[in-house]
Amino acid sequence: MSEIEVNQDPKAHQLVLAEVLDRIIDQGVVISGDLVISVADVDLIYVGLRVLISSVDRLEKETSGHYSISTIE
């Protein structure tokens, strides 16, 4: 079983928050200036709310086995 690294970077939290808001707010999310997050250097993060954000390369490796679910809530 591979353990997915938990990323506690606040920007990773913001990324997931933006994704959550994008889905649950009726009018769609407006990402404000202070919610700009880095994605270019985020290869694989696994943060609260059971959400995995990954390059497809890493994702294929991770989901071909069983990954454990970690949260940082």
Next chain:
Amino acid sequence: MELIYVYGICDQPTDLISQSPKLGKEMSFLNLGSVQVLIDRVNPEIYNEATLSIKLQDLDWLAEKAQIHHHVIDSLFQEVSILPFKFGTIYQSLQSLTQALAPKVPEFYKTLIEMKDCQEWALRIYQMAPSCPETVTSHPDWQALEKSLMNASRGKAFLLQKKKANLQKKLYQDYQISQNDLLGNQLRSWCKAVIPGSLGQAQPSAERAACVGHWILLVQENGQTNIWKELKAQEKKLQNKGLSWHFEVSGPWPPYHFIPML
């Protein structure tokens, strides 16, 4: 008086909600025959329409409540089939809720069956570096400009170089759009359903690469590995064609984008 907040509709009740954080004070399932509506009783002083619209502007408040809303739905999503409702779906009473939702129960049930074992994933495409693929350099307009440049005076060459830069940008954008459309067609053949997502902040910044494509995928849980393999192969293929694209996926999400009747 309390207001009735709705998280979503499930195919069966579960006691998972007893361990979950909640927005109100008492979560429960309302039986509407073949479906169960997950409801909460919330404070009308906060969740009335006027106050809620003000509260939605407070990002800290919204972040906390949105995460609770999603947490409730996602916890259930791991155990049962669920149709997630949008944040802030609130009814005046159990009676008004029943009147609104009861006529749609057959449609809810049908969708619940269709969504069984399905997950939502997001695919975002980032352009990591500017490039000039062959499709740009082999374009007749590009080649005509190159030819003109060879015989141009210094002043004219300066103008032609500017024209060339603009042409490169346009041809590259056109190429990206056409390749993104082709990718969308491929995704439709691999996934149960696919819809285009919003690009959000498409312009690159110091911290963020440009997002040039965004697709929302509905995939069967047991078919994911093949889709990731196809995507990985496609990413490589497009990179070999001169597009500096990086694919990033996020999920699994409950099927937020695939509930048409809400």
